[in-house]
Amino acid sequence: MGDLLQGLLLYGTQFSGSLGERESLVVMKMAPVGGRKRKGAHKGPSAGRTKGEDAQTGEDLVGEGKRAKWKKVEVDQDSFLEEADHDFGGFLELEVLDEGDVGTIDAPEPAKPDASVEDRQKKKKKKKKKNGGDAGEGSSAEARALEEERGKDRAAPAKRVNKVNMKKWFPFHLDARIVDSLKVQGFSTPTPIQKESLPSSLSGEADIVGAAQTGSGKTLAFALPMIQRILREKDKLLDAQALGGEGPKEGSKAAKNPLGVRALVVTPTRELALQITQHIDKIASRYGIYTAGIVGGMSQQKQERVLKNLPHIVVGTPGRLWELIESDTGLSNLKKLSFFVLDEADRMVEQGHFQELSYIIDRVPFSPKLQTFVFSATLTMPKTVLKKKESKAPKKAKTSVASIMKKIKFRENVQIFDLTRIRKVAAKLEETVINCSEESRMEFLYFVLATKTEGRTLVFCNAISTIRTLLSILENLGLPVSAIHAQQQQRQRLKALDSFKNGKKNILLATDVAARGLDIPGVRCVVQYQLPDTSETYVHRAGRTARAEEDGLNILFVVPKNAKQFMRLRYSLKMDKDLPSFPVKHSVMPKLRARVSLAKRIDEITRSDKKQKVKVDWIKRNAEAAGLVVEEEEKDDDDVAQEHLRNRKRQQKLNNLRQELNRLLAKPLV
Numbered sequence: 001m002g003d004l005l006q007g008l009l010l011y012g013t014q015f016s017g018s019l020g021e022r023e024s025l026v027v028m029k030m031a032p033v034g035g036r037k038r039k040g041a042h043k044g045p046s047a048g049r050t051k052g053e054d055a056q057t058g059e060d061l062v063g064e065g066k067r068a069k070w071k072k073v074e075v076d077q078d079s080f081l082e083e084a085d086h087d088f089g090g091f092l093e094l095e096v097l098d099e100g101d102v103g104t105i106d107a108p109e110p111a112k113p114d115a116s117v118e119d120r121q122k123k124k125k126k127k128k129k130k131n132g133g134d135a136g137e138g139s140s141a142e143a144r145a146l147e148e149e150r151g152k153d154r155a156a157p158a159k160r161v162n163k164v165n166m167k168k169w170f171p172f173h174l175d176a177r178i179v180d181s182l183k184v185q186g187f188s189t190p191t192p193i194q195k196e197s198l199p200s201s202l203s204g205e206a207d208i209v210g211a212a213q214t215g216s217g218k219t220l221a222f223a224l225p226m227i228q229r230i231l232r233e234k235d236k237l238l239d240a241q242a243l244g245g246e247g248p249k250e251g252s253k254a255a256k257n258p259l260g261v262r263a264l265v266v267t268p269t270r271e272l273a274l275q276i277t278q279h280i281d282k283i284a285s286r287y288g289i290y291t292a293g294i295v296g297g298m299s300q301q302k303q304e305r306v307l308k309n310l311p312h313i314v315v316g317t318p319g320r321l322w323e324l325i326e327s328d329t330g331l332s333n334l335k336k337l338s339f340f341v342l343d344e345a346d347r348m349v350e351q352g353h354f355q356e357l358s359y360i361i362d363r364v365p366f367s368p369k370l371q372t373f374v375f376s377a378t379l380t381m382p383k384t385v386l387k388k389k390e391s392k393a394p395k396k397a398k399t400s401v402a403s404i405m406k407k408i409k410f411r412e413n414v415q416i417f418d419l420t421r422i423r424k425v426a427a428k429l430e431e432t433v434i435n436c437s438e439e440s441r442m443e444f445l446y447f448v449l450a451t452k453t454e455g456r457t458l459v460f461c462n463a464i465s466t467i468r469t470l471l472s473i474l475e476n477l478g479l480p481v482s483a484i485h486a487q488q489q490q491r492q493r494l495k496a497l498d499s500f501k502n503g504k505k506n507i508l509l510a511t512d513v514a515a516r517g518l519d520i521p522g523v524r525c526v527v528q529y530q531l532p533d534t535s536e537t538y539v540h541r542a543g544r545t546a547r548a549e550e551d552g553l554n555i556l557f558v559v560p561k562n563a564k565q566f567m568r569l570r571y572s573l574k575m576d577k578d579l580p581s582f583p584v585k586h587s588v589m590p591k592l593r594a595r596v597s598l599a600k601r602i603d604e605i606t607r608s609d610k611k612q613k614v615k616v617d618w619i620k621r622n623a624e625a626a627g628l629v630v631e632e633e634e635k636d637d638d639d640v641a642q643e644h645l646r647n648r649k650r651q652q653k654l655n656n657l658r659q660e661l662n663r664l665l666a667k668p669l670v
């Protein structure tokens with residue numbers, strides 16, 4: 001091998017050794033042959049070949065006491081450079097190792113997209129062409145937006161696998177295809193909840209109850225065992241068919257997914273369901289595992305069609321899931337279910353979905369073969385479950401969440417992983433406070449947004465009306481801001497999220513619709529502009545930053561009328577020290593105040609104009625609908641002239657205010 005190589009790890013199947021059939025990973029430790037260590041050393045003249053003295057060290061193998069002999073392999077170096085990451089004719093890849101660490105993983109399959117997936121995509125394209133796009137399919141705008149969102153993700157080409165060392169995943173014996181997908185994502189190390197729970201969950205023997213802080217990787221903690229098992233079952237089926245066993249008729253619907261719906265994930269919000277679907281897709285879709293997101297706000301017909309395509313994994317919100325389960329539309333048969341996941345059950349109950357959730361649980365075929373996962377960031381689930389386990393006839397449940405837990409027929413072996421610390425927020429979260437008066441609250445917010453320009457900022461408010469006012473004023477101030485709340489159509493919500501994610505707008509105003517579970521990369525700062533109602537809400541809002549070991553900043557606004565509520569919050573959050581104040585540069589506040597005051601006045605005028613226009617339009621529309629003729633108010637020439645004059649003056653005033661504001665905005669703050 002080229003003399004610049006310090007060590008190479010070959011994942012592949014081209015060896016003659018004594019490993020079992022499914023353990024055909026070859027791990028080869030090569031002796032350093034002098035020279036500097038250089039990444040990308042496969043560019044050397046004899047890259048990909050074992051020969052001479054290098055090959056001798058190949059005896060020094062793999063796994064517990066197993067020895068294998070090497071045979072020489074020839075690999076066309078160009079294929080390493082040019083081919084897709086997953087098609088190295090037997091090898092998955094070469095990786096430079098620092099210290100020659102070795103481990104075994106199961107034999108990888110070439111990671112080509114599954115034929116049924118390609119099939120489905122081709123058919124979809126054809127159909128779309130035939131119908132002249134989605135319009136003829138009776139799908140709603142929301143449905144299209146959701147599909148587009150997912151499509152973007154699925155269509156994204158797998159990035160070239162960079163040099164990520166995956167050895168920390170080896171102890172879990174994950175399927176090599178999963179490791180490969182994790183590698184594409186750059187996930188070299190399992191997060192603590194994954195590390196703790198995967199050994200039990202991957203065995204399939206235990207049900208899992210996991211509590212871990214926000215952004216700690218809970219999704220993959222439940223998704224990886226599902227993907228692993230579905231992959232194995234797909235393999236078995238293919239093997240059996242290859243050996244002449246009976247399988248579903250080629251081209252038939254059942255041939256797409258003979259395994260049926262294997263996993264059901266119930267989650268509180270539409271955005272979260274969509275996010276989980278995408279997260280699973282990133283790991284599993286290229287191996288033909290199909291995940292369907294089922295949420296309200298999409299046309300039911302479209303979702304019935306999605307289900308007819310026989311997904312392996314269904315992720316959804318309780319309301320829509322229940323409708324589909326109940327109405328005999330592809331989800332009525334949950335007999336083949338092997339996994340049931342409840343994500344953030346407390347939130348679902350809080351949102352009034354107790355009934356649907358409880359009906360869904362009644363339909364889940366709990367059995368020794370079905371694995372249940374219950375995950376949350378704040379729920380004190382372990383105690384509930386422990387109680388349930390200890391007492392055969394538990395007393396009447398005190399809370400709705402507790403009674404939901406009672407309905408779940410956990411197996412004997414329930415493993416509880418409580419990784420929440422006394423403080424449930426992320427370790428690298430910096431928590432601060434801004435104490436200010438009600439009147440100056442907006443000026444302080446503007447200070448934060450105007451001076452803290454790094455990364456994305458999420459601003460949480462309790463009321464939609466506050467969001468609307470803030471949006472208009474901050475836009476007047478020229479800030480790149482969008483908003484998300486429950487009174488928007490699904491399409492608007494996705495559009496706002498999209499512009500936040502793609503960097504067009506780096507400030508997002510949100511009600512708690514967005515608080516739980518949303519995983520938006522690069523959120524460096526969370527502002528809680530209005531005090532949250534509960535400590536859970538505080539934790540979940542703050543949890544939108546400092547995710548996956550990143551750092552982040554939380555700024556909590558406290559006004560005098562909230563002082564008592566803040567004390568209670570501190571107590572339940574176990575904040576034993578005072579929160580440090582966010583550093584405000586008071587010398588710039590007068591300048592900010594002048595700008596905000598102008599932006600507010602502009603907002604008042606434009607809003608009253610808009611209101612007036614909406615009112616007139618509304619009267620006209622309704623009158624037309626009722627077949628009435630609205631009589632124009634009798635106005636004499638003087639009245640008309642007066643009105644014109646008033647409008648002109650208003651417009652002039654607005655223009656002056658805008659000019660004045662622009663003049664101030666053009667000046668530097670310091």
Ligand SMILES: Nc1ncnc2c1ncn2[C@@H]1O[C@H](COP(=O)(O)OP(=O)(O)OP(=O)(O)O)[C@@H](O)[C@H]1O
Nearest residue numbers: 187189190191214215216217218219377517519548
């Ligand atoms: N092993 C890993 N290494 C690096 N990043 C990871 C790993 N596992 C997951 N992530 C990333 O961490 C982020 C948070 O993961 P996830 O959304 O699963 O968190 P969560 O615990 O469900 O959070 P929440 O409680 O807020 O819903 C995601 O961007 C995910 O892609």
